Amino acid sequence: MNQKSTVLIVDDQEAMRDALEGMLTNQGYELVIATNGQEAIDLAKQLLPDLILLDVMMPDMDGFETCQHLRADPVLAKVPIIMVTALNDQDSRLRGIEVGADDFISKPYSKLELRAKVRMITKINRYQRLLNEQLKFKWMFENTDEAYLALNNDKQITYANSKARLYLNLPPTDATINESFMKLVNKHYHQVHEPSKNPEPIDEKLTKLPRYIIRPDTKTALPIWLRVDVMEISGESEEKSLVHLCDVTETILAKRHNWTLGGQISHKLRTPLLPILSGIEFLIKNHSKLTTDKLEELLEMAYAGGTRLRALIDKILSYTDLSNMDKDTQGSCTVTNLLSTITTVKEMLPIESLLIFQQGHIENPDNLFIPISCTGIEIVLTELFSNAKNFHPTGTPTIEVDIETKPNNLCLKIRDDGIQLSPEQLANIWTPYYQGEKYFTGEAKGMGLGMSMVGSLVWEVGGTCQAYNRTEGKGVVIELNFPLKTWD
Incomplete structure (x- = not known):
């Protein structure tokens, strides 16, 4: 709201208007002038003033009639009106009260009295308006x-x-x-x-x-x-x-669901399809030369691939249920499971060169776990390893995985030897829907949802994520820190 109270002065005589304006100038008001009743009504509708100083004796529409019109308007009905009059008789004041005037001031008027009445009424009206606004906002906030x-x-x-x-x-x-x-x-x-x-x-x-x-x-x-x-x-x-x-839970989980489903289809279906297609192709070309034992071996290989493919399709279809997908990423993953999951993802993609380093001796790795399921870890590693492969200049990265356990924390660092990212890319790597990065000169590659979804899985279990360029050579380091717990 404007910090100044608006006062509408209504008088048909220029000398009276000037006198009132002179008394209220520099008093902290926004002064607006109307020369007749209809103009006063129009301006009042437009400005919703904090106070109207209304002259009684005006031609065409006098102050009493103007006041009646103002009070008939539901928006203007509560605007305070001081009637300015030369009439001191009781009947005129009673009529003013009947048409809705709040106060009166008589001509010739005292500057001190006028200023005091205007100050008091504008403050009360402004306070009432603010209170009404506060009540309206409170009602809105309580019912949203x-x-x-x-x-x-x-x-x-x-x-x-x-x-x-x-x-x-x-x-x-x-x-x-x-x-x-x-x-x-x-x-x-x-x-x-x-x-x-x-x-x-x-x-x-x-x-x-x-x-x-x-x-x-x-x-x-x-x-x-x-x-x-x-x-x-x-x-x-x-x-x-x-x-x-x-x-934003529904949005985050739905986006993650779609991203995870795409990842499952993209990566997991390739592995079981390979023995099926390879076996059938070999049979087509060499069936007349094969022994019964070799035929049986190839058919068993194709059948095993088909069985595995069916199991994967069933699992992927189960991801169409968002709640199932989220339950599948929740749970726990022991340090032993973490190591085997790293190997699984390496073979699935496949990654030709992957090195695993454990900082210090980890005693009883089956008793140590992080609060995310093996499926969740697989999803995270699949995204990170895929990025390392897809954004490597030759598509053949050497990935190094550091595992360091501390009393209450497990630090997982994934390093590649590909390109490095700009400060802007590093700053926005965890931002949902960040697009427009150029990983290679002239080729735009968007991060899409992948890294933000990795972040969402880690943050939900109380972990943290960082991304920074390697200092000893080309490539990027993704550092994930998880709470580390024991079964005891």
Whole structure:
């Protein structure tokens, strides 16, 4: 709203208009002039003033009739009206009250009295308008399916609507909230992630950048993804930030589902098709020369490939159920399973040169696990190894995988020897739908959803992702950190 109150002065006499305008100039008002009743009504509809100073004695439509028209309009009915009159008799004031005037001032009027009345009425009216606006906004916020919070300078929550209280596990009332927004987020969610940067631990600083917070899955519920938008508020208000929490779970999981399904079709179907097609081709060309034993061997090989193909197709079809796909990526993967999954993905793609390094001796790898299923790890590694192969100048990368276990953390570093990325590409590699990167001169290659979906799988289990260029040679390093747990 405009910080100045608008005062509409209505008088047919120029001298009276000038006198009123002179008394109110430089008093903090926006002054608007009307010379007759109809002009006053038109301007009032257009401007919705904070106060109307209305002269009674005007030709054609006098002040009483003008006041009646204003009060008949549902929008203008609550605009305060001070009637300016030379009439002091009781009947005129009673008539003014009947048509809806709020106050009177008599000619010749006192400058001090006029200013005092205008100041008092405009303040009351402005306060009432602000209160009405606040009530309307509060009603809207309480009845929307979106979550909104207001934070003060210390990031304490001064207001949270019902949806926000639900997301932050707060009582569904106006009870005082004693914990800061960031503390509540840390209690119930993994992290705040700025998609244009590498994920960092949540701190007390809010910026205007959107970010995501992720509540991990439970035995009875899938993960919840919330996008956090922050608007900083200037001025003297107690509220310094308005926070919007938008549930983007369905979008994230649906995009991941489509990406995973495409990956399954693209990579997994090739392996079982090879023995089937190769065996049948050999039979067609050499069937008359083959012994019975050789024929049986080739048919068994083709049958085994067909059986495996059928199993893969059944699994891929099960991914059409989004909930099944997400359940399949949740669970646990031991260090032993991780090592075997790396080998599986290497053979499936295939990758000709892959080296695995374990930092230090890992005791009892079957007892150590990360909170993501073997299927989830396979999906992640398939994307990373495929990128290393597809974006390598010759398509034959040497991939190095470093596995380092710490007391509560497993660090997985995947290095290739292909191209390096620009600072912009590295900054946006985890951003959903980032497009337009040029990995090779003259050839545009979009990251699409792949890397952002890798990030989504890692973030959901409380992990972090980083991407940076190798310092000792060409290529990129993808660093994934997972929480490390034991079965004990």
